[in-house]
Amino acid sequence: MWYRHLFKIAKQTIFLTFFLSSVWVAAACALDGNEILRQVDENMQPQSYEMYRKLINIEPDGSQKEFVFYTVKKGPDKMVALFLSPASEKGRATLRRGDNMWLYIPNVGKPIRITSLQSVVGGIFNNSDILRLDYNLEYKAEKVTDQGDSYLLDLKAKSPSVAYAGLKMKIDKTTLLPTSIDCYAISGMLIKTLHYSKIKDFGAGLVRPSMLETSSPLYKEYKSVMLFAKVNKRELADEVFTLNYMSRVDELR
Amino acid sequence: MRYLPSTICPGSMNFADRGLTAWHLAARGQLLPSRLIYGSVCLLVSLLLLIPIIVHGEDEFSFELDEIEKKPLQWGGYAELKWEHMDINQGSAFSSLNLSDPSLSTRDRFSGSLQIDGRYDQGIASLNWTLKAAAQQDDLGWADMTDVYEAYVSIRPVPLLTGGLGKKAYKWGKGYAWDPVGFINRRKDPNDPEEALEGYITGEIDLIKSFAGSLQTAALTTVILPVWDEVNEDFGEINNVNLAVKLYLLYYDTDIDLVYYSGNSRSTRYGLDFSRNLATNFEIHGEFAYVPNQERVRLLADYSVLVEEVSATSWLLGLRYLSENDLTSIIEYYHNDAGYSKEEMDHFFQLISEGENQFLAARDDSLLSKAQDLSIKGYGRPQSGRNYLYTKFSQKEPYDILYLSPGLTAIVNLDDSSFSVSPEVVYTGITNWEMRLRFSYLGGGKSSEYGEKLNRNKLEVRLRYFF
Numbered sequence: 001m002w003y004r005h006l007f008k009i010a011k012q013t014i015f016l017t018f019f020l021s022s023v024w025v026a027a028a029c030a031l032d033g034n035e036i037l038r039q040v041d042e043n044m045q046p047q048s049y050e051m052y053r054k055l056i057n058i059e060p061d062g063s064q065k066e067f068v069f070y071t072v073k074k075g076p077d078k079m080v081a082l083f084l085s086p087a088s089e090k091g092r093a094t095l096r097r098g099d100n101m102w103l104y105i106p107n108v109g110k111p112i113r114i115t116s117l118q119s120v121v122g123g124i125f126n127n128s129d130i131l132r133l134d135y136n137l138e139y140k141a142e143k144v145t146d147q148g149d150s151y152l153l154d155l156k157a158k159s160p161s162v163a164y165a166g167l168k169m170k171i172d173k174t175t176l177l178p179t180s181i182d183c184y185a186i187s188g189m190l191i192k193t194l195h196y197s198k199i200k201d202f203g204a205g206l207v208r209p210s211m212l213e214t215s216s217p218l219y220k221e222y223k224s225v226m227l228f229a230k231v232n233k234r235e236l237a238d239e240v241f242t243l244n245y246m247s248r249v250d251e252l253r
Numbered sequence: 254m255r256y257l258p259s260t261i262c263p264g265s266m267n268f269a270d271r272g273l274t275a276w277h278l279a280a281r282g283q284l285l286p287s288r289l290i291y292g293s294v295c296l297l298v299s300l301l302l303l304i305p306i307i308v309h310g311e312d313e314f315s316f317e318l319d320e321i322e323k324k325p326l327q328w329g330g331y332a333e334l335k336w337e338h339m340d341i342n343q344g345s346a347f348s349s350l351n352l353s354d355p356s357l358s359t360r361d362r363f364s365g366s367l368q369i370d371g372r373y374d375q376g377i378a379s380l381n382w383t384l385k386a387a388a389q390q391d392d393l394g395w396a397d398m399t400d401v402y403e404a405y406v407s408i409r410p411v412p413l414l415t416g417g418l419g420k421k422a423y424k425w426g427k428g429y430a431w432d433p434v435g436f437i438n439r440r441k442d443p444n445d446p447e448e449a450l451e452g453y454i455t456g457e458i459d460l461i462k463s464f465a466g467s468l469q470t471a472a473l474t475t476v477i478l479p480v481w482d483e484v485n486e487d488f489g490e491i492n493n494v495n496l497a498v499k500l501y502l503l504y505y506d507t508d509i510d511l512v513y514y515s516g517n518s519r520s521t522r523y524g525l526d527f528s529r530n531l532a533t534n535f536e537i538h539g540e541f542a543y544v545p546n547q548e549r550v551r552l553l554a555d556y557s558v559l560v561e562e563v564s565a566t567s568w569l570l571g572l573r574y575l576s577e578n579d580l581t582s583i584i585e586y587y588h589n590d591a592g593y594s595k596e597e598m599d600h601f602f603q604l605i606s607e608g609e610n611q612f613l614a615a616r617d618d619s620l621l622s623k624a625q626d627l628s629i630k631g632y633g634r635p636q637s638g639r640n641y642l643y644t645k646f647s648q649k650e651p652y653d654i655l656y657l658s659p660g661l662t663a664i665v666n667l668d669d670s671s672f673s674v675s676p677e678v679v680y681t682g683i684t685n686w687e688m689r690l691r692f693s694y695l696g697g698g699k700s701s702e703y704g705e706k707l708n709r710n711k712l713e714v715r716l717r718y719f720f
Contacts (some may be wrong), residue, residue: 052321056314059655065684068320084321087329088685088719091370097469100506100530106370107449109424113508113528113536115575161533211314219653227316237412238463243501243508244415244472245461251374251409253323 033141033153039176040169041134044208048074050252051231052084055130060221069130070253072234076137078241081130082249093246096131099161104246111243129214135169138162149173164191175199177208192216202231328371330384331719337362337391339708342695346605346705347633350624357392360708364389368402368449378408383422383449402451415459422452423476425499425512426540427526430643430664431587431636433542433567434524436514437478437488437497443636443643443664444675444693453478453485470503480518489518506530512542520546520562534575541568547591550630552600556607556620558627565590571643579649585642592639593632595668601632602700638702640667656682671697671704687717 045051055067067089073079077098083089091106094114102111139155139162147170155167165186170179181194193216196209208231214224239245240252339360342348349355366387373380382404388397405419422439426432430443439450456477463470476497480488488495495516502509512524521544528538547565552558571585593601601624608620624632631637647660658679665672677691693711697704 052316054314054316054320057655065656065682070321086684086719088331088681088687090329090719097503098506099533100503105447108447109422109449110426112427112429113530113538113573115530115534115536115573219655222655225314227314229316229318229321239412239461242461242463242470242472242503244459244474245412248407248409248415250323250327250372251379 033144034136036144036151036171036176037136037139037141037153037155037169040171040178041136043176044178045073045231046206046233047076048233048235049231050234050236052229054227054229056225056227058223058225070249071130072236072240072249072252074236074238074241077133078238079131079133080241080246080249091250093249094131095241095243095246096133097241099159101131102243102246104243106247109247111246129163135167139167150179160186175207190217192218200228202228204233206231206233325374326371327373328369329720330367330369330371331717333364333366333368333715333717335362335364335366335713335715337364337714338712340710342704342706342709345707346602346700347628347707349609350605350621350628350633351707352393360392362389362391377410378406380404380406385449385451400451402449405452405455413461415457415461417455417457417459420452420454421457422450423455423497424450425510425526426524427508427510427528427538428540428569428571428585428587429573429583429645430585431569431641433540433569433587433589434510434512434526436512436519436522436524436542437476437495440634444662444673453488468502468504470501472501474499474501478516478518480516485518489516491518493517495519520544520548536573537571538573539568539570542566544591549591550627551593551597552604552627552632554600556600556604556623558623563591567591581645581647581649583643583645585644587636587641587643589636589639593637594639598632598638598669598702599700601627602705636664636666636702638666638668641665642667656680666697666702669697669701669704671695671701673703685719687715687719689713689715689717691715 050070050072052068052070055069057065057067059065065086067086068084069081070084071079071081077096079096081094083092093104095102095104095111101114103114104111135155138158140158141153142156143154145152145154150173151171153167153169153171155169157165164183166184166188168182168184170181171177172179177199178194178196180196183191183194185191192214195213195215196211197213198209198211199207200210201207202210208228210228212226212228214226216222236252240249337360339362341352341358341360343355343358364387366385369382369384371382383402384400385402386397386399388395401420403419403421405417405421407415407417409415423437424432424435425438426435430441430446432438432441437453437455439452441450442448457474459472459474461470461472476499478485478488478495478497480486480491480493480495482491493516495514495518497514497516498512500511502511507527507529510524510526512526514522514524522542523544524540524542526538526540528536530536544565544567546562549561549563549565550558551561567587567589569585569587571583574582574584576582604620604627605624608618608624611617611620627633642665643663645660645662647658649658650656651659658681660677660679662675662677663672673693673695675691675693677689680688691713693708693713695703695706695709699705
């Protein structure tokens with residue numbers, strides 16, 4: 001009968017419309033999440049920059065161990081960090097080009113390949129924390145939750161070479177800056193939590209947190225703090241991000 | 254420790270408890286002037302004691318700009334103290350060769366060393382140096398040394414070009430324990446491969462170029478190494494100027510080096526090495542060197558010495574693996590055609606044995622002198638055999654003890670199954686201090702490399718202060 005045929009077409013049209021709408025909504029949400037993440041990266045640092053950081057490891061007895069390093073980054077995936085203090089680490093440099101990482105120790109005199117999960121300085125920071133690339137380069141947004149004055153982004157690593165399989169990033173809606181990030185292993189275990197605070201004007205329109213506190217359920221009574229200073233936009237030659245240049249990074253300062 | 258007002262002046266807490274201050278009570282005439290003065294002093298003292306806490310709370314973490322200010326002159330280094338206790342491998346070939354007193358069963362050695370590194374920057378030029386001084390006292394006597402390990406000028410007009418002149422140490426190759434392609438390297442000690450080494454006087458030009466695409470970087474290092482009277486004399490035959498070239502490529506995320514050496518101080522040699530991450534926690538590396546005319550000193554069965562030229566290849570294959578529980582494993586297999594076979598080492602040990610008998614019977618040391626000469630020319634070098642396995646395992650911060658790293662290093666001579674095994678613990682928890690405790694045990698049968706070494710075992714305590 002003709003009306004049965006019409007009913008079938010109508011049913012298929014409704015189903016198709018519903019399906020396409022769902023796909024569109026899902027795609028729109030994902031796009032929003034990734035766009036928010038891109039904005040966060042843009043607000044946190046210029047594409048190419050230099051900066052100084054101080055890493056403070058605080059132990060259960062209150063004693064502290066401090067590391068100061070100089071970092072330069074170019075484009076999305078080239079970065080080098082040079083340790084300035086303490087004396088025992090001075091001159092060590094770590095280079096990252098995409099997923100490739102190398103460590104240069106002055107006494108050893110040659111760069112050696114290292115893995116992103118290895119710790120350069122001990123404590124609860126690893127290489128990836130020190131040589132972190134833009135979030136939107138390493139992670140994609142899977143879910144965005146509106147929490148009133150903040151967004152909660154569920155992020156998933158784009159490749160298994162990234163140090164943390166997943167992140168839950170809380171972002172302030174007004175500033176589009178992260179306030180806290182939970183870092184998860186592939187098993188779903190919480191590895192560490194990062195808290196950004198003390199928003200500061202670094203000049204040239206860069207207003208971002210100047211302090212990052214890290215705690216880890218794996219090292220319950222330990223805490224790490226990273227302070228940021230002199231974050232400046234800077235253009236550098238590609239040759240700076242090569243193995244032959246690792247022993248000379250200090251010349252850039 | 255935090256001092257509260259009540260701890261300093263118990264009375265002041267009572268006012269506060271009632272929501273009153275000494276000033277309120279004085280205003281009401283309920284407090285005597287003397288008590289007011291006493292209370293004020295207490296309050297002042299309390300505030301003074303609290304100020305550091307308040308300030309500390311405000312600036313608990315500070316980052317001062319003078320911490321990152323760059324100075325043209327930078328220097329640092331370390332001072333080291335070391336104590337070693339060794340059990341002598343009495344009756345072994347190398348104890349007969351090196352010790353005059355055969356009854357000596359143990360040795361204790363105290364040593365101290367100082368390494369000073371530095372650089373001075375002036376525009377596009379920099380002067381770099383590494384100075385080393387060391388002294389030791391043991392049962393055999395006193396020894397000391399001072400040396401300029403490195404002192405060179407580096408000029409970098411643009412990032413892609415650097416020129417250098419002076420004494421510089423080269424560390425070519427990807428191997429951790431050995432470097433077959435390190436044609437102008439000093440030989441490193443596989444038990445301490447991360448130590449600084451003395452350089453050679455050279456002239457160098459380094460060109461770097463980055464690209465977009467699968468070839469990301471190419472770098473060409475050209476080194477001129479002269480050997481003259483009192484200049485690099487220990488490198489090889491004198492009155493020659495030698496050339497060493499290394500072409501580095503980062504190609505498809507793989508480090509590749511092509512190495513070439515030519516000159517009359519040593520024979521021509523060709524090399525290739527590579528390194529690549531197969532996974533985020535797994536790296537492989539390798540080296541291959543070919544020396545068409547390698548000079549080799551060989552002891553024959555009749556104790557005559559033959560100097561021959563052989564076509565020799567040496568190669569190394571290694572991996573570095575980081576497990577989920579932070580155990581780093583480095584494993585390397587090393588083959589060296591120019592090394593000595595088990596049979597050749599047997600001849601050498603027999604020569605020492607006969608030399609000792611000859612000396613005891615007739616006070617004739619000719620065979621022992623020959624053995625000593627051969628020892629210097631190759632037989633006595635560390636890892637003088639043909640096939641070796643190197644393993645190093647280090648555990649980062651076990652049981653969540655930060656800055657503590659226990660490790661185990663083993664080197665096995667695969668031809669005679671002798672070995673050295675060294676467990677160690679390194680602690681770096683105190684800023685700028687490093688403490689290392691290491692025990693080494695050497696094992697192997699008669700006429701084996703490690704079975705004939707001078708020491709049977711060694712206990713070492715090392716303390717380093719970096720400045």
